[in-house]
Amino acid sequence: MSLFLNVANVFKQYEGKSILQNCSYDFKEVGIYGLIGPNGGGKSTFLRICSLLESPDRGAVTYTSEGRAVSPDLALKRRITMVQPKVGVFNTSVFRNVAYGLKIRGVPSRLIKEKVLGALDHVGLPHKKDQNALTLSSGETQRLGLARALVVEPEVLFLDEPTASIDPQNTAVIEEIIRKLKREARTLIVMATHDMEQVQRITDRVLRMEQGRISG
Template sequence: MSGLKKSYGGRVVLDGCTYRFESGRVYAVMGPNGSGKSTFLRLCALIEKPDSGKADFLDEGIVLEHDLALRRRITLLLPSVGVFNTTVCENIAYGLKLRKVNKAETEQRVLNALELVGLKDKMRRRAVTLSSGETQRMGLARALAISPSVLFLDEPTAAVDSKNSKAVEEIIQNIRHTLKATIILSTHDAGLAERAADTILTLRDGKATAL
């Protein structure tokens, strides 16, 4: 992305962020509360428009149009995962339904995702009965079932204990190897950032700097 700027009510949050993410790599975005990490992820994931600057996605050197096809290759997982009052399976299948993926393939992808996040034994449970850690893993499964090219994770270990945090970290490594997706996560956990990411970006005074 280049020159991303964003202000809310006159307060500058991003003040010209420029960085080029390489495909297939893992990045961690760090910075204090309110430094603009979530804003940065929303702009990069095309959920929100910048005041100026661009978040471009390139495929073999060609800038892709910001159309539905591109948006469907990008997923942003928020720290509080939205849960539908249905089974774990149906929650995970949600993105596939939207994309009109057929039943057999949906089943396969949901099963693979469940396996990857270790929730296979809870697939028929009502999703609202899962613990926070399990819900977070279900969110990851929902995101990876759609095999995104770029996966944004906003504080994936924010509300989970150290055991689930370790599980989330392993899932991230797994996603990296199986999907070969580019992963951009925000976190306050320096250990997670160092272990999981190839590159750490820090946000300070509205600017992103790679360490």
């Protein structure tokens, strides 16, 4: 039972300035969607609105399952995750940072341990589990963000520049994780990136966002 997303005629302003202008896109297949375009073009804003972290001024963001609209409640929000580069590291261990999403979902602690260690292993951070998350390097912090998303097994995953400050070797690891999520977990993935080679390597479709409008 996959979750799909339809974005219809979305507008957004900040402080009277138009950021998104009539954005529409039908994410109707599982796949990796690349979102490209210049700085300030509206990519991050679009991802926050798609992931229900923010509301559009006008227009609709509708999730569907088996052809029917799913109401935008907490249960739906828990099936969707967004990884933002600078957001949401708690002043506690790496382990607890990853465990948080499972705790609030009421997962039993034995299972939490297994899943957290599995997710840290996946992103190459198992040796950091007891370190305070605020002391990680920027690339490690980005990988922590990904581990926090992976651990809750989202059906739709939004990634805002997931490899922006990551070295080539770890970028390859993360790209493989993203591919595997699509292939094995059938996750719908929307990823903003400035890395055009990455777009070539892993995306199935490309959306270009410029001055608040989508093309492509």
